Amino acid sequence: MIVVRAIKKDDLDGLMYLATQVGDGMTTLKPDTEMLSNRIAVACASFAEQIPPEQRDYLFVLEDTDNGKIIGVSAIKSAVGLDEPFYNYRIGTLVHSSKELNVYSRMDTLYLSNDLTGCAELCSLFLHPDYRNNNNGRLLSKCRFLFIAQFPHLFSEKLIAELRGFQYPDGSSPFWDNLGRHFFKMDFNRADDISSLGKKSFIAELMPRHPLYVAYLPKVAQDVIGQVHVDTAPARRLLEQEGLYYEGFVDIFDAGPVLQARVNELRSVRLSELLEVVDCSAALLSDPAAAEPMLVANTSIQDYRIIVSDLLPHHGQLQLTLEQQQVLGCSVKSQVRAMPLNAKNEAKNEVRKIGENYNEP
Amino acid sequence: MIVVRAIKKDDLDGLMYLATQVGDGMTTLKPDTEMLSNRIAVACASFAEQIPPEQRDYLFVLEDTDNGKIIGVSAIKSAVGLDEPFYNYRIGTLVHSSKELNVYSRMDTLYLSNDLTGCAELCSLFLHPDYRNNNNGRLLSKCRFLFIAQFPHLFSEKLIAELRGFQYPDGSSPFWDNLGRHFFKMDFNRADDISSLGKKSFIAELMPRHPLYVAYLPKVAQDVIGQVHVDTAPARRLLEQEGLYYEGFVDIFDAGPVLQARVNELRSVRLSELLEVVDCSAALLSDPAAAEPMLVANTSIQDYRIIVSDLLPHHGQLQLTLEQQQVLGCSVKSQVRAMPLNAKNEAKNEVRKIGENYNEP
Amino acid sequence: MFIVRPVATSDIPALIELAAGLTQGVHTMAKTPAAIERAVEQSLRSFASQTDIAGEECYLFVLEDLENTSSHSLIGSAAISATAGSKGTFFSFRNDVIQQVSRDLDISHSVHALTLCADLTSYSQLSSFFVRRGNHIHPEAALLSRARLMFAACAPERFSDNFFVSLAGYTDQKGCAPFWEALGKKFFQMDFLEAERLVDGARNRNLIVELMPHYPVYVPLLTGDAQAAMGQVHPESEVPFDLLTKEGFAADDFIDIFDGGPILEANKHALSSFAHGLKLQVETVSDDSAPISTNANRSYLVATARETDFRATMMQSTALENTQTVRLSSEVMQALNVIDGDHVLCVPW
Amino acid sequence: MFIVRPVATSDIPALIELAAGLTQGVHTMAKTPAAIERAVEQSLRSFASQTDIAGEECYLFVLEDLENTSSHSLIGSAAISATAGSKGTFFSFRNDVIQQVSRDLDISHSVHALTLCADLTSYSQLSSFFVRRGNHIHPEAALLSRARLMFAACAPERFSDNFFVSLAGYTDQKGCAPFWEALGKKFFQMDFLEAERLVDGARNRNLIVELMPHYPVYVPLLTGDAQAAMGQVHPESEVPFDLLTKEGFAADDFIDIFDGGPILEANKHALSSFAHGLKLQVETVSDDSAPISTNANRSYLVATARETDFRATMMQSTALENTQTVRLSSEVMQALNVIDGDHVLCVPW
Structure with a gap:
């Protein structure tokens, strides 16, 4: 069976192997033993609630219980920007109008901002290529929403996810080439190296600080503001279905969108339910014809576990098989939190692609 | 019976009378025949869909059908800032940090912005003092949400409501006194006159355009940013229960909060239902013990009408009395749109006060 | 012989004729008959005013060819305003330098930016x-340009x-102005010549602050064309540019908000007419037919030192640097309307 | 008799003793023995350098009382840096004026704002x-302050x-500095003296751009105390302030980013030592016991015109304005280490 669970200390080897499978473009999962073991240590302290909520980094792994292999990872960082400034461009509007000349110009502007400081962030999702099938990708992404629904008091008001911005097939970014490059008098490879070390704030210090009119940029750069990389489009739709929106914040390098949501408006917070576990050996409570995949999680933070099950809840009860109960670490009469894996308006064909190309930075 | 309906040309006298009952602080409802008849003309053209959606101004009146009196008014302006710039301060964050000195300063900033340009606005709510009882205040406010739910295609992505900011009992504003006044070298009475003519943009031109750190202001001014006038607190809660949030935009004069929502996240859009009208003479379909006030509206834009009824819908049907059907201009088998008047989490005692002190500018 | 003198009402027809040769977007001289009349009236009022601080005055001068007896004797005009912002704030772009520092990357560099500013509002403005026929530096062009400063x-x-x-x-x-295309057009939503026509060449109107950007414009974000046009002078303005830089004006700190053209500025002490002007007493040459001196090999501009009935012309003279008096020919004296014992201001050519 | 000369390694103990009288947050002279040693070494390197453009040099001078034979003969020090930003960008607040216009209200007014800028980075800086005992303008204080500019x-x-x-x-x-309370403290989160101690009085460190505001600070939003402190000089700096304004420096355009103190600046042509300095040849007085002249009623500062072994002192003399030579007493010649025929720079007192 496939389960997502809180990471443990002895997952280092498994995570290292997974990291070697990650290509470029994912700055937070590099095959570096020291970096990863540090991160695991922070994650374990997070699930154990040994460090303050705003310092936590919840790391989830996808395990194939048949062979004990770790085949995917995803994370929630409790708060961004508290160690070093977290920069974005915010798109604003300025109106210039003159009645005398009968001119009304509504102009988009870019403000270098740290407005998202303190938000929780979804990040570091990676699924092994061999397992990009069934519901694995969606489980890996959505497990985090159910976690937040179970422990909303651990999170700040807002949740964000940074998505990769538009690139040409050669990897170049028309936004960077027409904006950042002018202010960054340094070889691009060095910029890239620094950026991949997560040192974005160093680069932001060199970016223009006064508001910029978007109209100053060539059309090719204007057009990609808030656009995702073609491979990231399915991930964007999935997050939007969970209640995240593009609210005008973009990455300072490639103008990729930041999606954001109020935690209490998330689909999982609004619609997930606490249910009582009922054994499966008795007659089915719900109509098997109406079955649809449900995310089902236990309520333990320290040993958080979540699976996909096919039976619908009925009057506050949910039937689980013995194996499912074992994998979740629960038993009859335990409480579990559950919600449909797919949002009502999810176009199934699209989200099937999740996990294939999903790259969170 | 009490009904809210689209305003009509011959409501001028009724509206004029109402306007004479309005005190200060409400800039959009002055007892000025020309101004009001112009506004009614625009509103009639709006309901008749004779002008483009972004120019519309939907004006609703509360009528006591027993005596034909107009006893309240409220409105939705389709889009702000398209005639003259619509200014707000936006609260942003800037982080200044130096590792060398081990200093990390997270600073709130004020940006003069036109970001809300094009949003729809809730405005002009006033209820005659004699009728500030029962559900009249809430009907008058909430009728607009059901209207939006019925005709969402007529509205832009976002809806806002400006709320009056904090004032001392003598009517002075610590925010204005410590910010605007420094830049507005003009007698305050003149400023107030100009502002009450709706000429805010003229004043905004004199306000500082570069981002301001909130920390520059005295604490007494910092503290009232985003705070409502004490009389406006119930209105704020009501709007928040319908799905509006304070997202960091405030008035440039008194720093009163602007509440905003995505139209498709409004409670009315998410939860209201289209129901079939069923006569009341037959047996009650729903449990009368479970009765709770419902907002019920017809589906006509030109002759929009909305009342409060006490019976719950049942399996897509709603029972209405003959009188209710007549007032709504519908009959058996007609479609109506309905939702519970009160949001689940509404604290009833608080919202009772709505209408008593509710003043939208 | 050329003289510069204050404009008179009778010059209006000649000015209207002269204005036919103007290029739109280049010359700031009044173009329509109505505007010319207004400028002349304002000048008459300005010269007649008793003032001891710079205000709304604008002084208009004409260049006259005394040897041309036809109706075309008036061949040029030039003006000087007491303050640029007399009728509002005068806007320009200031060339600012913004310092960008990243400590951890050990990088510190400066970025050029243009800031809409009112710094020149209280300056006096030449315009x-x-x-006519002004594509080379003729001495009379220099006379016209510099006479304003001598006044x-x-x-x-x-x-x-x-x-x-x-x-x-x-x-x-x-x-078409590349600088305008990259900047002003985005806010004004119209072509350069259209905008110049609508604002009538002015840079002191409130609509400018309504439409132009309030934040520094980072130069690296402008198109290459626009950057190249910054501070570049129109071919038809090369003559005044050369004359003015020779006089002591320097371009660097400010450019025009519409076309990015150079704004030359100077403190008066840097200007030849102030720094090297010699105030001397007129001494009549007794025998007018004889040469003033065989050493009269220096060129000077000479102007009346009085405020009313100002006149300026050119002459040859001996070196005047260590003298208290100057000998003028009767022709020059007549042109300047001065007599023995009057004071004149002489500036080396 | 007082002389100013470049610092020597042997001056270090005396400088350390001198530094005991410094007030923190007021004096920019090096305070710790290590900092003093570094400053002396840098000065020696700077004087010895062969340079034809301003770089990282910093020249340190000392004021010596030749009549005081105790170990306390060294009574002052002053420095001049070739460029303020040699080790980074020099930051200051520029006094900007922002124009606010509302056409429909028919209002146009200007608002003062302070902009963090790097404009002074390439300037030479006096510091x-x-x-010692410097609360009044003693002639020797003027000698010390001005000798740098004569060099x-x-x-x-x-x-x-x-x-x-x-x-x-x-x-x-x-x-406690009211300007700091209203501004810097909000970003640095510490008291003025603590901040000055941490940055060591420097205004050219990257942490300044990391912490200080990047946007103009509107002056009307500062507290009344802070506004009053803008451009106001500390009582202990009144002597240099008076000396420098007399020399030709002007305060107006810039203030210090920490305490809002005045920054005085000038183009060299505005400074007496440049504008009124007279380069004259030394002429020995034959009979040293006789007075140089009964008309020796003018006070001058006199300095060696050479770049190495610079010396400056004060003297009385006849008016030197129209002469090519200057007669020096043997005492002065000895103090300056010049001989007959050498050149010296004389500046009226």
Whole structure:
């Protein structure tokens, strides 16, 4: 069976192997033993609630219980920007109008901002290529929403996810080439190296600080503001279905969108339910014809576990098989939190692609 | 019976009378025949869909059908800032940090912005003092949400409501006194006159355009940013229960909060239902013990009408009395749109006060 | 013989004729008959005013060819305003340098930015310079350009301590300005010549602050064309540019908000007419037919030192640097309307 | 008799003793023995350098009382840096004026704002001025302050064309600066003296751009105390302030980013030592016991015109304005280490 669970200390080897499978473009999962073991240590302290909520980094792994292999990872960082400034461009509007000349110009502007400081962030999702099938990708992404629904008091008001911005097939970014490059008098490879070390704030210090009119940029750069990389489009739709929106914040390098949501408006917070576990050996409570995949999680933070099950809840009860109960670490009469894996308006064909190309930075 | 309906040309006298009952602080409802008849003309053209959606101004009146009196008014302006710039301060964050000195300063900033340009606005709510009882205040406010739910295609992505900011009992504003006044070298009475003519943009031109750190202001001014006038607190809660949030935009004069929502996240859009009208003479379909006030509206834009009824819908049907059907201009088998008047989490005692002190500018 | 003198009402027809040769977007001289009449009236009022601080005055001068007895004797005009912002705030772009520092990357570099500013509002402004057949530096063009400053040197209380001139910037054959395309057009939503026509060449109108950007414009974000046009002078303004830089004006700190053309500015002490002007007493040459001196090999501009009935012309003379008096020919004396014992201001050519 | 000369290694103990009299947050002279040693070493390197453009040099001078034979003969020090930003960008607040216009209200007014800028980075900077018992303008204080500029006038290629001095601003008895309270403290989160200690009085460190506001600070939003402190000089800096304004420095355009103290600046042509300095040849007085002249009623500062072994002192003399030579007493010649025929720079007192 496939389960997502809180990471443990002895997952280092498994995570290292997974990291070697990650290509470029994912700055937070590099095959570096020291970096990863540090991160695991922070994650374990997070699930154990040994460090303050705003310092936590919840790391989830996808395990194939048949062979004990770790085949995917995803994370929630409790708060961004508290160690070093977290920069974005915010798109604003300025109106210039003159009645005398009968001119009304509504102009988009870019403000270098740290407005998202303190938000929780979804990040570091990676699924092994061999397992990009069934519901694995969606489980890996959505497990985090159910976690937040179970422990909303651990999170700040807002949740964000940074998505990769538009690139040409050669990897170049028309936004960077027409904006950042002018202010960054340094070889691009060095910029890239620094950026991949997560040192974005160093680069932001060199970016223009006064508001910029978007109209100053060539059309090719204007057009990609808030656009995702073609491979990231399915991930964007999935997050939007969970209640995240593009609210005008973009990455300072490639103008990729930041999606954001109020935690209490998330689909999982609004619609997930606490249910009582009922054994499966008795007659089915719900109509098997109406079955649809449900995310089902236990309520333990320290040993958080979540699976996909096919039976619908009925009057506050949910039937689980013995194996499912074992994998979740629960038993009859335990409480579990559950919600449909797919949002009502999810176009199934699209989200099937999740996990294939999903790259969170 | 009490009904809210689209305003009509011959409501001028009724509206004029109402306007004479309005005190200060409400800039959009002055007892000025020309101004009001112009506004009614625009509103009639709006309901008749004779002008483009972004120019519309939907004006609703509360009528006591027993005596034909107009006893309240409220409105939705389709889009702000398209005639003259619509200014707000936006609260942003800037982080200044130096590792060398081990200093990390997270600073709130004020940006003069036109970001809300094009949003729809809730405005002009006033209820005659004699009728500030029962559900009249809430009907008058909430009728607009059901209207939006019925005709969402007529509205832009976002809806806002400006709320009056904090004032001392003598009517002075610590925010204005410590910010605007420094830049507005003009007698305050003149400023107030100009502002009450709706000429805010003229004043905004004199306000500082570069981002301001909130920390520059005295604490007494910092503290009232985003705070409502004490009389406006119930209105704020009501709007928040319908799905509006304070997202960091405030008035440039008194720093009163602007509440905003995505139209498709409004409670009315998410939860209201289209129901079939069923006569009341037959047996009650729903449990009368479970009765709770419902907002019920017809589906006509030109002759929009909305009342409060006490019976719950049942399996897509709603029972209405003959009188209710007549007032709504519908009959058996007609479609109506309905939702519970009160949001689940509404604290009833608080919202009772709505209408008593509710003043939208 | 050429003289510069204050404009008179009778000059209006000649000015209207002269204005036919103006290029739109280049010359700041009044173009329509109505505007010319207004400028002349304002000048008459300005010269007649009793003033001891710089205010709304604008002094208009004409260049006359005394040897041309036809109706075409008036061949140029030039003006000087007491303050650029007399009727509002005068806007320009200031060339700012913004320092960008990243400690951890050990990088510190400066970025150029243009800031809309009102710094020149209280300066005195030279404008409206135009000379018929003016594509080379003729001495009379220099006379016309510099006579304004000699007047200012004679009546410093009428002017600011600082002067500037905004010269037309680069436009292509079609009247299209690359700097405007990259900047002003995005806010004004119209072509350069249309905008110049609507604002009537002015840079002191409130609509400018309504439409132009309030935040620094980072130069690296402008198109290459626009960056190249910054501070570049229009071919038709090269003559005044050369004359003015020779006089002591310097371009660097400010450019025009519309076409990016250079704005030349100077403190009065940096200007030849102030720094090297010699106030001397007139001494009549007894025998007018004889040469003034065989050593009269220096060229000077000479102007009346009085404030009313100002006149300026050119002459040859011996070196005047260590003298208290100057000998003028009767022709020059007549042209300047001075007599023995009057004072004149002489500036080396 | 007082002389000013370049610092020598042997002066270090005396400088350390001198530094005991410094007030923190007021004096920019090096305070710790290690910092003093570094400053002396840098000065020795700077004087020894062969340079024709202004770079990282910093020249340190000392004031010596030749009549005091005790170990306390060294009574002051002053420095001049070739460029303020040699080790980074020099930051200051520029006094900007922002124009606010509302057409429909028919209002146009200007608002003062302070902009963090790097404009002074390439200027030469005077600093480290300190004289023991220096609360009044003693002639020797003037000698010390001005000798630096006389050196610059003799070796202009070593310096910028523009000079500035930042003087300590107003602080109260407790060392609290109202300007800092209203501004810097909000970003640095520490008291004024603590911040000055941490940055070591420097204004050219990257942490400044990391912490200080990047947007103009509107002056009307500052507290009344802070506004009053803008450009106000600390009582202990009144002597240098008076000396420098007399020399030709002007305060107006810039203030210090920490305490709001005045920054005085000038183009070299505005400074007496450049504008009124007379380069004259030394003529020995034959009979040293006789008075040089009964008309020796003018006071001059006199300095060696050479770049190495610079010396400056004061003397009485006849008027030197129209002469090519100057007669020096043997005492002065000895103090300056010059002989007959050498050149010296004389500046009226």
